[in-house]
Amino acid sequence: MAKKTPEINASSTADIAFLLLTFFLMTTSMNVDSGLFRRLPPYQPDVEQNPPKYAKRNILQVLVNRNNQLAINGEIADVSTLKDRTIEFILNPENREDLPQKETKTIDMFGPVEVSKGIVSLQSDKGTSYEMYIAVQDQLTAAYNEMRNMKANEKWGKDFNDLSPEQQEAVRDVIPMAVSEAEPKNIGGNK
């Protein structure tokens, strides 16, 4: 009589498979790309000669030089103050003479509202580091996000991100993101 082969104990294959599974779960990073989204202005070669004129009070001039120093309206400032400066500039709560004018527009869901005419003009140098540039862009985005959140909370008591797409669109019209990037300058020589 042939000897019966004993059945191989398969209970450990589950453990092995689990080990492999956890390995793949840990190592494969589902890296979702993230970043700051911007829309570039269309290329218009003729406009450079005749840039549109804006009143001085409607422009917040942000300059970053090649040494990564930041100047707001000609005064050296720290990056961390840029957000509050931008919010103050755009909202102009006290209707000051040296801060932007407001324009009354009729917007869906809001009715007639005052929309700031303020524009942030961002000028960077060829030698500015990308890290600094992102820090500045981040501060500006933070300022606009905060203002939109504020408006959304005033109107619907919800954060901007929790609104419906139509409501978001309306808030975007009330606080339009107006960041203009000046044509690059080359102050500090080639780099």
Place this chain on the structure above:
Amino acid sequence: MATFKREGKKEVPSLSTSSLPDIVFMLLFFFMVTTTMRDVSLLVANTMPQASETVKLEKKSLVSNIYVGKPNDQFQAAYGTEPRIQLNDKFASVEEIQAFVASEREARKEEDRNSITNNLKVDRRVTMGIVTDIKQELRKANSLRVNYGSVKRPTR
């Protein structure tokens, strides 16, 4: 006459776990298939800057990546240490961006061609000069949706 044999106490048969490995293997294959590995090998240093207001990029199929950074050590002999642009799997010059944008457009479906986002994955030590050049080229190519790739700063 048939008699029913009773062998001791009745026992609950042990649960068969033989199908457990199959289930787990199925899970394993699922994860192996769905997780996509990075499709290009990086030729340049690429540590992205941190920002707090980042948003996630939706629709991966509509993203075209432009890498900028210092060439990796093994390419420095040939390409130097100045920041370079990497498109797909090779180094490129600023002038090649327009052709790259056009080829990316060709690869997409017609209705998606205007919603391609250019993901600028720029190393944080790069200076703005090359970035502005790229932006100008993108404007000329009329591909205006741009994402400044950055990593979410851990909240304090």
